[in-house]
Amino acid sequence: MGDRPFVLPLAASLDFPLVGGKAVGLGQLIRHGFPVPPGICLTTAAYDEHCREAGLDAEASWQGASRAKGHERSSLLAECRRIILRNDLPDLVASLLNEELQRVPWGRINWWAVRSSGTAEDRARRSMAGLYETALGFSSANLREAILQQWAGLWSERAVDYLIRSGRMSQVPKMAVLLQPMIAARAAGVLFSRSPVDPRNNLVLINAVPGLGAPLVAGTIAPDEYLVAEQGGQWSVAEHRIQAKTRALRLGEQGVIEESIENSAATTSTLTEQELLELAATGRSVERAMGYPVDLEWTFDSQGLWLLQARPITAMGSDPAPVEKQTEGSSKPTQPVLNNLTSVWSRANFKETLPEVPSLLSASFLEEYMEDNILTHYRALGCVIPPELTPVRVIQGRPFINVTLFQSLMAQLGGDPRDVTEQMGGQGAVSEQLPPRLPLWKVIRAGFMVETAIRRTIRTAPTWFAEIRQLAATRAREARDYSMFPTEALLQRLQSLGDILKNRDLTFAIVAGVGQGLRILGTLLPGAIGHDWRSLLNRALQGQGTIISARQIAEVKRLALIAAREPSARLYFHPERTDWSDFRTRLAGTTFLREFEAFLQEYGHRGIGESDFSTPRHADRPDYLLTVIRNHLHGSVDQEPPDLMARQEQARSEALLEIRRRLGWRWAHRLLATWAYRRLTHCLSLREANRHFVMYFSVMVRDLVLALGDRLVAMEKLERREEVFFLTAREIRQLGTDPLRDWRPLVKLRREERETHLRASVPDLVEPHSKEQTEGEPTGLSPAILRGIPISTGRIRGPARLIRSPEDLQAVERGDILIVPVIDPGLAPLFALAGGLIAEMGGTLSHGAIIAREYGLPTVANVCNALQIIQTGDRLDLDAERGEVRRRG
Structure with a gap:
């Protein structure tokens, strides 16, 4: 063991390389007299000894992991974890651990908290908060298992990915482990001794939840939020936002349990005013003792306040400034911190293509996809993304996108951050904390890189889409025999799909092309052709005939016409039918069935909430399509005008002529507008084609995962x-x-x-420090007149039909104006029946908006609280030219 002890009391844990960042933070708190639960630290020397006895060359394996990619890296890291977990603690380490555990005060301890303390975390430049797991509620008999799990966590893919992104893989980290008695917490949370968004730096930010703080740290629950101000040595609560709370983690006799919160307590403040003032004063005292602003984890039990962790607040990766440089009145106020806490989070984009609460598998994949397939490209362009800033956050099971992050990327590249919410949908003001534009030479270089990527994508997309179709057909044939495949073969195919998508996905370049065209036209047209430029542009974008997702609308109409003209099919689709299980038997030999099977061949891999792997597709569950056809058939489908596409094409041509007329002889404007229009229309077509074909990946993954599910059941x-x-x-x-x-x-x-x-009510927007957390206030002049973003063109008068769940789709009749939370592209077949569309959330470039615009369906999006204000049966005037909805009593 030499001079490197295997076990230390927490109070003596002050040597960073030996005990890691978390232990040093707690050791310093104890040294300064702050209340910290007693405990011990199993040092990095014990970790080294375990690796030596287990036969793991940590340094060589770590360097190998830094060079490997994809499946090779995953396999290497999995093998390292397996080596750590399959060997028990070294005898000497176990003996010393048992001895030190007996010295921990508080008498008989039933339950322990086991926390990581890595040499790569809680440093000034990289806090790595939440990177490694904390294990709660372990009995003394199970502590060895918990320790091994913490050591193995050092080799997790998540940890390695983080260190690669932050450029720190050259340093081989080590892991110490902290063991402390569990606190029977009444309330717990986090505290920032300086509010990251307050330029005056006289506010303390506190987040609190009932019971244990694990759900808050994991980001799975929205906390009560408080701002506490200091003025003249006196503390007061400046702002507070109380969340509705339904569940809490508690420490009981049987360990950690989840309890329901009764209605009377659900909206009660987690902390009293006295506790808030005590917390704020303690946080500022810790700041003075440490010499820099701190992020604290804390808890209250029956005895009072306990501190569980202390680390510096990081700001864009810079060292924490000394406290005296951050006090009120300083000539150089601290630059606001850009992190997850200060970000605006929106369900826009994700809510459009996922169920209300998606599967855990899909939510976790989404986080990886956004990192690997989107942010990677921004980093290549030179954008700075702090490792602590993540693109996705899951709240109450629902994924939220980090609006502030993408606004910061837009700002760095010299764009308008306001475009993010307009194109994505949802609400939320532009953050005041955005970083400055990159140096001009970097912006110019990024522009050339993006243009090259767009042109390459336009050139290669058709070949790529054909390859996807062929791969999907091959995998569909294989899927019949997946039960005979070994597990490793199924996993290799999953990894192969992930690697293909990661290396060849076109989403970034396509979205860049769409945004580029729209930004040029949005800058040029308002001043050149007048205030109705958006309506003219929307009209000029309809009826292209190249939006693959919109073609299914015409196909559904065609199928309904076939059924109407074929007696046996028309008889089958009687108005009361709701059971479609026998449609293939009853319609055998009909032209309708043959054409319907052809439709499923092309569109059967699509569906509502189709980005979720767990969601059945049209081919799995065709009831929805058959219901739409039934409703179409009994709504005078034979009177449908046959020249719909011709009318749309005429409207588009007239709009383009009007735009050219208003531009007049300004040839530079005309040339630029023509180029931008062509770029926009081409990339809009590619955007929907890309989604159509990428959904084949979703089906391929679904088939493989279900095969693994069958294996696990067996x-x-x-x-x-x-x-x-x-x-x-x-x-x-x-x-x-x-x-x-x-x-x-x-x-x-x-x-x-x-x-x-599923029972929880979750807002679509989460903003930092807003006084109330609501679904948004109704927009427009009054509840009788609502306004949103014009997505398409046209005016329609008709009855409202609220669509809150898939069950509501059954009742849609011809001419209904659909009121939806979002425009799910899986609703496209329903557009054949609808007279108009109103969405609570949606942007100009969302998938559903592109389809509605192409089809020419009058559509207005971002109409806040439409589902609360409008009732089914209300008579509406929908003006998609002005983005206005009027209720007619």
């Missing part, structure tokens, strides 16, 4: 195959290295958690 590790969607993407990848794990207890807990999430 091994009695799951009860039903669909439960496999309760696992995360990383857990799926680990099935090959941990084949004997019984997933049923974890799935049971996650199923219960999902039920809680």
